[in-house]
Structures are given as structure tokens and as C-alpha cells.
Amino acid sequence: MQLKQVTKRIGNKTIIDNLTLDLPQGEVFGFLGPNGSGKTTTIRMMVGLMRLTEGDIVIGGSSIRTDFEKAIRQVGAIVENPEMYKYLSGYRNLMHYARMVPGISRNRIDEVIRLTGLDKRIEDKVKTYSLGMRQRLGVAQALLHKPSLLILDEPTNGLDPAGIRELRDYLRRLAVEEGTTVFVSSHLLSEMELMCDRVAIIQAGKLIDIRSLRPGGVDSNGMGEGVPGQVLFEVDRPDEAARLLQEEIRTADGVPAKLDIRSAEGSILLDAMREDIAELNGLLVRGGIRVYSIRSVSKSLEDQFLEVTGGESVV
Amino acid sequence: MFxxxxxxxxxxxKIYRRVRVWIMLGLLVVLSAAISIIASITSSSPLTMWGMIPIILMILMPLANIFCIIIAADSVAGExxxxxxxxxxIxxxxxxxxxxxxxxxxLLFVLFSLVVVYISTFLINLLVFGYESGVLAQQTFQTMDKEMSAWSYVNQFFLMEFISSTVTVTLAFMISAAFRSSGLAIGLSLFIVLMGSSLSQLLGLVNKPWVDYVIFLHLDLARYIGGANPDRGLMFAGTESPMTLGFSLAVLAGYYIxxxxxxxxxxxxxxxAA
Structure with a gap:
């Protein structure tokens, strides 16, 4: 799925400004942003509920603007709260959505019910369901037609810890085994950290950062391109080690590598690719520095999030 | 197509799996039964099936219309x-x-509710008062046509009701799609349709050509059946009224589009949006 320079203006107010994202197949992609940053607006545009002012969204080769029915066929989604027909049973709700896509058998409905753990209550009316159960029903309707792109807006909202874990494991399995691309928005940063391969952070309608969440500089999402990670070297003389590295290592632009020296802890911190870590170690050892430990440090997503959004509650 | x-x-x-729709339809049946039974018990003079049917239709039709409007107004706005x-x-x-x-x-609901009214009215009156054959529309419905049978009048009456219901229901459906709040859509649609009859009385007094094109003057199509006086119930002060069934249908078709x-x-x- 691709978002190409997506812009949404309402009146003269720009809600989404030139947003471009590219999601490879089988990736679990997180979509983060403070309240009012345009997450839900973006999702509404992705599923065709809102029109794009400019740009285009392409899902599996079909544009949501010009070829809606074909594009949306591949999408399963929850947009905000999973509102269902309260006066119908859970089963009839699923049947309702199953009828709208050709080729969904009763077996598939039963399979999805089992998967979301709703077996015991599926014949009850939805008005008797708890928020967590409605959320499960929401996930069930999104999965019915085996979509290749799953868009979930705050899917863990209202789920108990066991439910969250189940959902997380299931989403990861979908991505790996069936190649489903999963697009999740959430405020729960720790949750995103456990679930996602990459996250995009938006603020005031603008994309401000995309980060890979697989630590150690190895890109685990199969894109083949390494992303540097933070590495901490624990050494006996951090200042000397830093000087040594800065003399030897140049970044691609030819400037000395950026280092963070933590004398008190006796360590230095720097960004490195996985392959380079051994080289760096060799360099230090040859320079007579005693290396006690090498660790890759991943900042918590919460730290990163606050860092890039400046911790403001921007509306 | 499948x-x-x-x-x-x-x-x-989504319409029939709700309790409310069965309350509505049940009310139509119960009301029609109640009126017939109470009338047969309390009336001092003997009543007949064809004597009761016009009265019951006069009460049930507007009610069925209101129910249809509620369903139509809720259809889109409810979602x-x-x-x-x-x-x-999505x-x-x-x-x-x-x-x-x-x-x-x-539209299927409109059809269904009319069928419920039709069947319940006949069946109940048949059971309460017994069958009465060979009755003319002139006696029971005061038509100009002296030959028309009461049966034929009633069948045409339901056809006309279906046409005018379709137009009002389409109005409610439009309001439903435009306002997106089922409370507002139901309230507004009912207000417009109920106000319509009083408004048409009032407009009858206005001597301007555009008055002939106001929708409310054309919703009572039943008055054209059997060559009845087209101006029945309307006061066109001294104007040459163009009111004919064809003209009314054309105006309704215009609004419908x-x-x-x-x-x-x-x-x-x-x-x-949210």
C-alpha cells in the first residue's frame, strides 16, 4: 500500500499535509501521533470514507479514488470504535458483512469466531457485549474476507491484557505467515513497540518521522536494507575510546562520527550498523582500550515519541 | 445481481430483526380489530362489512404512512x-x-405494510360482520361512477396510496440521507408530511399559479378514483383548477426525481466524518 502526497483540506484548514507512506507487504506498521494530529482522518481517507483533496492512495495496485471497489476489496478495517448493530446477534452482524463480499462461507465465519474467542456469546445480541467483546467482534468482521491489508484504529482499546497479547500474537502471525500488511494506529506506545516493525509519527497532519523498531541495526522486515541502531560500549577509558573512534571513523558525509560519552558509567554510545559493531570493537581493542561489554540499546518508543513530538500536546 | x-x-x-417494526405492524392489525369489534358491540343499528371498511381505512392509512416514514427516515440516518x-x-x-x-x-416495507393493512382490514371485517357481496363504490365511498364495485374501488385506492406513500417515503429518505441524525430525520419528515394537509387547505385560498405545483395538493390521489370530483375537500377560490390524475402524477414524478x-x-x- 502506498500513500502518495496525500493532502486533506477542509475549508482553508489543512488537516493532512503531503503525507507519503510506503508499506511493503507483510509489514506491521504503527501509526502514531498526539490527539488531533490527523491519524483518524488519514485512516478514513485510506478506506474511502473521506475524499482526498490531493494525492492518491494505492492498495494492491488499485487507486482508492478511481477504483474504489477493487481497492477496498483487499482491506479489512476498524475505524475508531467498532460500532455494530446492537439489536442483532454477533453472528448476524458477521453474516451481514459476510454477505457483502462474495465467497465467504459459513465455515469461514465460524473460523473467525473461534479465532476471536467469541464462540460462547456469538448468538447473544451485541447490546449485551462488553467493550472488549465488541472490539473482538470488530476484529472478526475485519478478518472475514482475508484482507491483504488490515487497518486497525486503536484495536487494543478495551481489551484485557490476555486479549491484547492474543491480538498482538495473531497480527504478527498474520503478517509473517499470510503476508498480510497490518496498519495499526494507537496511543499505547508500549503496545506498538511490541507489535510493529516500523512506526510513523505524525503531528499536526505532517509526517515527522518513520522509525524501524527492530533493535541492533538489523532490519527484520525483509527490506534488505540495514538501519543503524544505538550501541553502547562499556570500556575502561571512555574519553580515550571516543577520541580513537572519532579519529578513525567518518560517516558518509565525511564528518567525525557522533558519539555520546558517558564518563560516569564508563561507556560510550553511538549509532552503528550491526556489521560495523565488530569492526568498532576491533578498533578499540587494537587501540589498547579494554572493552567489557557491548550492548545494543533501543530507546523505548515512548522516549522516541516524546523526543520527536517535543512532548507537546499539540492540537 | 444475485x-x-x-x-x-x-x-x-436490519428492518425486521427489530422489535419496533413488529410493534408497528401489530398495532395496525390490533387497531383494525379493535375498531371493528368495539363498533359491532356498541352500535345500536346493525353494521356491515362495507360500512366499516372506509372508516378503518381512514384511520389505518395515515398510521401506516407514519410508520413507513419512520422506517425510511431511520434507514440512512440510523446508520x-x-x-x-x-x-x-468500507x-x-x-x-x-x-x-x-x-x-x-x-419500498418493500411500504408494500408490506399496505398488504398488512389490506389483509387485516378485510379479514377482520369479514369475520366480525360477515361477507356482503355486490356492493357498489357509490354507496360506500361516494364515487361519481355508478357502475364501479366497492372491491374495485378499494384495489385502486391501495394502488394510489402506494404511489403517494412512495413519494412521501422518498422525501423522508432524502431527509435521512441529508441530516444523518435519525431523531432529526424522523421528526422533520413527520412534521412536513403531517403539516402538509393543513398547509394544502391554507394554500387553497391563495390565488396564484404556483400553488398548483405544491406537493401537498397532490398527495391525496384517492380522490380521483371513480371519476370523483377532483376538487373534493379542496377550495380553489374561483380558479380553473388543472387538477386531474395525470397532472397530479406528473407533479409527483417531478418531486420524486x-x-x-x-x-x-x-x-x-x-x-x-465523526
Whole structure:
């Protein structure tokens, strides 16, 4: 799925400004942003509920603007709260959505019910369901037609810890085994950290950062391109080690590598690719520095999030 | 085409799997039975089947109309109020087709409610008063046509009611698509349709050519049956009234096209925001 320079203006107010994202197949992609940053607006545009002012969204080769029915066929989604027909049973709700896509058998409905753990209550009316159960029903309707792109807006909202874990494991399995691309928005940063391969952070309608969440500089999402990670070297003389590295290592632009020296802890911190870590170690050892430990440090997503959004509650 | 039938089946499920619709339809049956039975017990002079039917139809028809308007007004707006519209529109169906399936289900409900009124009225009166054959429409419904049978009048009456119900229901459906709040849509539609009859009385006094094109003057199509006086119940102060069945149908068709076009335009173009 691709978002190409997506812009949404309402009146003269720009809600989404030139947003471009590219999601490879089988990736679990997180979509983060403070309240009012345009997450839900973006999702509404992705599923065709809102029109794009400019740009285009392409899902599996079909544009949501010009070829809606074909594009949306591949999408399963929850947009905000999973509102269902309260006066119908859970089963009839699923049947309702199953009828709208050709080729969904009763077996598939039963399979999805089992998967979301709703077996015991599926014949009850939805008005008797708890928020967590409605959320499960929401996930069930999104999965019915085996979509290749799953868009979930705050899917863990209202789920108990066991439910969250189940959902997380299931989403990861979908991505790996069936190649489903999963697009999740959430405020729960720790949750995103456990679930996602990459996250995009938006603020005031603008994309401000995309980060890979697989630590150690190895890109685990199969894109083949390494992303540097933070590495901490624990050494006996951090200042000397830093000087040594800065003399030897140049970044691609030819400037000395950026280092963070933590004398008190006796360590230095720097960004490195996985392959380079051994080289760096060799360099230090040859320079007579005693290396006690090498660790890759991943900042918590919460730290990163606050860092890039400046911790403001921007509306 | 088969798939579109599934869409209509969905809409029907959403109408008939609710308790309220059965209360509405049950009320029509119960009311018709209650009136007949109470009349047969309390009346001092002997009553007949054809004597009661016009009275019952006069009471049940407006009620059935109101129920149809409620269902139509809730059809689109209800989805917005419940928030379910989001999940409904992210299926591989264009918005026009989703709207059409809703519209079809509403028309089917109009048809169904008229059938309920028809059957219950006849069956109940037949049971209470016994069958009465060979009655002419002139005696029971005061038509100009002296030959027409009462049966034939009633059948035409239901056809006319179906046409005018279709127009009012389409108006309610348009309001439903435009306002997106089922409370407002139901209230506004009922207000317009109920005000219509008093408004048409008032407009009868206005001596301007545009008055002839006001929708409310044309909703009572039953007055044309059997060559009845077209001005029955209306006061056209000294004007040469162009009112004929053909003219009324043409005016209604004009409104119908406008209502449909607006419903479609609003529903397919507007963003679905929170």
C-alpha cells in the first residue's frame, strides 16, 4: 500500500499535509501521533470514507479514488470504535458483512469466531457485549474476507491484557505467515513497540518521522536494507575510546562520527550498523582500550515519541 | 445481481430483526380489530362489512404512512447515528449501490405494510360482520361512477396510496440521507408530511399559479378514483383548477426525481466524518 502526497483540506484548514507512506507487504506498521494530529482522518481517507483533496492512495495496485471497489476489496478495517448493530446477534452482524463480499462461507465465519474467542456469546445480541467483546467482534468482521491489508484504529482499546497479547500474537502471525500488511494506529506506545516493525509519527497532519523498531541495526522486515541502531560500549577509558573512534571513523558525509560519552558509567554510545559493531570493537581493542561489554540499546518508543513530538500536546 | 439481492437481504434483516417494526405492524392489525369489534358491540343499528371498511381505512392509512416514514427516515440516518455507516461503506460496493439497497428495502416495507393493512382490514371485517357481496363504490365511498364495485374501488385506492406513500417515503429518505441524525430525520419528515394537509387547505385560498405545483395538493390521489370530483375537500377560490390524475402524477414524478437526485448526490459525495 502506498500513500502518495496525500493532502486533506477542509475549508482553508489543512488537516493532512503531503503525507507519503510506503508499506511493503507483510509489514506491521504503527501509526502514531498526539490527539488531533490527523491519524483518524488519514485512516478514513485510506478506506474511502473521506475524499482526498490531493494525492492518491494505492492498495494492491488499485487507486482508492478511481477504483474504489477493487481497492477496498483487499482491506479489512476498524475505524475508531467498532460500532455494530446492537439489536442483532454477533453472528448476524458477521453474516451481514459476510454477505457483502462474495465467497465467504459459513465455515469461514465460524473460523473467525473461534479465532476471536467469541464462540460462547456469538448468538447473544451485541447490546449485551462488553467493550472488549465488541472490539473482538470488530476484529472478526475485519478478518472475514482475508484482507491483504488490515487497518486497525486503536484495536487494543478495551481489551484485557490476555486479549491484547492474543491480538498482538495473531497480527504478527498474520503478517509473517499470510503476508498480510497490518496498519495499526494507537496511543499505547508500549503496545506498538511490541507489535510493529516500523512506526510513523505524525503531528499536526505532517509526517515527522518513520522509525524501524527492530533493535541492533538489523532490519527484520525483509527490506534488505540495514538501519543503524544505538550501541553502547562499556570500556575502561571512555574519553580515550571516543577520541580513537572519532579519529578513525567518518560517516558518509565525511564528518567525525557522533558519539555520546558517558564518563560516569564508563561507556560510550553511538549509532552503528550491526556489521560495523565488530569492526568498532576491533578498533578499540587494537587501540589498547579494554572493552567489557557491548550492548545494543533501543530507546523505548515512548522516549522516541516524546523526543520527536517535543512532548507537546499539540492540537 | 444475485449479490445485490444479498445487500437488500441485509437491509431487510436490519428492518425486521427489530422489535419496533413488529410493534408497528401489530398495532395496525390490533387497531383494525379493535375498531371493528368495539363498533359491532356498541352500535345500536346493525353494521356491515362495507360500512366499516372506509372508516378503518381512514384511520389505518395515515398510521401506516407514519410508520413507513419512520422506517425510511431511520434507514440512512440510523446508520450514521449508530456509527455503523463506517463499516457498511468500507465494503466492495459503491455508495450508490448501498443507498439503492436501502431504498429498495424501504419500498418493500411500504408494500408490506399496505398488504398488512389490506389483509387485516378485510379479514377482520369479514369475520366480525360477515361477507356482503355486490356492493357498489357509490354507496360506500361516494364515487361519481355508478357502475364501479366497492372491491374495485378499494384495489385502486391501495394502488394510489402506494404511489403517494412512495413519494412521501422518498422525501423522508432524502431527509435521512441529508441530516444523518435519525431523531432529526424522523421528526422533520413527520412534521412536513403531517403539516402538509393543513398547509394544502391554507394554500387553497391563495390565488396564484404556483400553488398548483405544491406537493401537498397532490398527495391525496384517492380522490380521483371513480371519476370523483377532483376538487373534493379542496377550495380553489374561483380558479380553473388543472387538477386531474395525470397532472397530479406528473407533479409527483417531478418531486420524486428531485428527491432521488438530492439523496444520491448528498450520500455519494459527502465525507463520512465523526
Amino acid at each position: 449479490n445485490f439481492a444479498a445487500l437488500v437481504a441485509n437491509e431487510n434483516m 450514521f447515528t449508530q456509527g455503523t455507516i463506517k463499516l457498511l461503506l 465494503r466492495p460496493w459503491s455508495r450508490s449501490k448501498v443507498l439503492l439497497s436501502k431504498y429498495v428495502s424501504v 428531485i428527491f432521488m437526485a438530492l439523496s444520491w448526490f448528498v450520500f455519494t459525495k459527502r465525507d463520512v
